[in-house]
Amino acid sequence: MNPVLSVKGVSKHFGGLKAVDDVTFEVRRGEILGLIGPNGSGKSTLFNCILGQLPASGGKVEVDGRDVAGLRPCDLNLLGVGRTFQMLQVFPEMTVLENIILAGQEHKGTMFSRLFGKPDAGLTDEAKRMIEFFRLTHQTNEKAGSLSYGQQKLLDAAMAFMAGPKLVLLDEPAGGVNLTMLAHLKERLKAFNEERGATFVVIEHNMEFVMSLCTRIIVLANGRIIAEGEPEAVRNDPQVIEAYLGG
Numbered sequence: 001m002n003p004v005l006s007v008k009g010v011s012k013h014f015g016g017l018k019a020v021d022d023v024t025f026e027v028r029r030g031e032i033l034g035l036i037g038p039n040g041s042g043k044s045t046l047f048n049c050i051l052g053q054l055p056a057s058g059g060k061v062e063v064d065g066r067d068v069a070g071l072r073p074c075d076l077n078l079l080g081v082g083r084t085f086q087m088l089q090v091f092p093e094m095t096v097l098e099n100i101i102l103a104g105q106e107h108k109g110t111m112f113s114r115l116f117g118k119p120d121a122g123l124t125d126e127a128k129r130m131i132e133f134f135r136l137t138h139q140t141n142e143k144a145g146s147l148s149y150g151q152q153k154l155l156d157a158a159m160a161f162m163a164g165p166k167l168v169l170l171d172e173p174a175g176g177v178n179l180t181m182l183a184h185l186k187e188r189l190k191a192f193n194e195e196r197g198a199t200f201v202v203i204e205h206n207m208e209f210v211m212s213l214c215t216r217i218i219v220l221a222n223g224r225i226i227a228e229g230e231p232e233a234v235r236n237d238p239q240v241i242e243a244y245l246g247g
């Protein structure tokens, strides 16, 4: 069976800076892969190259064995690939339900269906199930901007998951989230992975979170992979310790 994601020799150069330098790895179906590394090691740039938000300087990305070169983020959504960003992508003046329906429309809707389809694109029931899944039911009709930061991070994840994704790239899902909400977020991500078979790649600086969520970790430093393996092995890898202390 093809890996869900295959990254082959991907590089991204900004002038003379090799932000991502010949990175190769695969993600198997149902895995939760952590992508860690010191600040500036190339994690977000790599995400952007995988998702077609930045043109890579070299290399190849395949989703389910299909070369995705030249595909736009919206084309990738249709292939079942979603992402979250470091910065929240919620619309504060819209309700939780409206935000999730809008995300579903973005992921699934064609221009034709947006112009001529039902206003909710038939997504209200699915959106409500997603709200329930993330235990935001009490906030369904509240404006997103009135939610706590942690709840907004949950909403952000719920929006990415409206693509019905087989693969989600999460960029710092735990950033700025308090401990209680962090445990809740981790539990929901694990549940989504187990119940729906979704595959995740997670960029995260919170070591405790990433080590307890992920089944495998890849460590980047200066744009290159310096270690890869199970969380415990990576945590104790001298090169990884050096990269963090040196950074």
Ligand SMILES: Nc1ncnc2c1ncn2[C@@H]1O[C@H](COP(=O)(O)OP(=O)(O)OP(=O)(O)O)[C@@H](O)[C@H]1O
Binding pocket: 014, 017, 019, 037, 038, 039, 040, 041, 042, 043, 044, 045, 046
């Ligand atoms: N658009 C750009 N133009 C020039 N240099 C860039 C650009 N984007 C990123 N860089 C540089 O590429 C390197 C990798 O940055 P990137 O944001 O991918 O790292 P990161 O590991 O995601 O960092 P952080 O953990 O702080 O988010 C850094 O040196 C950064 O300054």
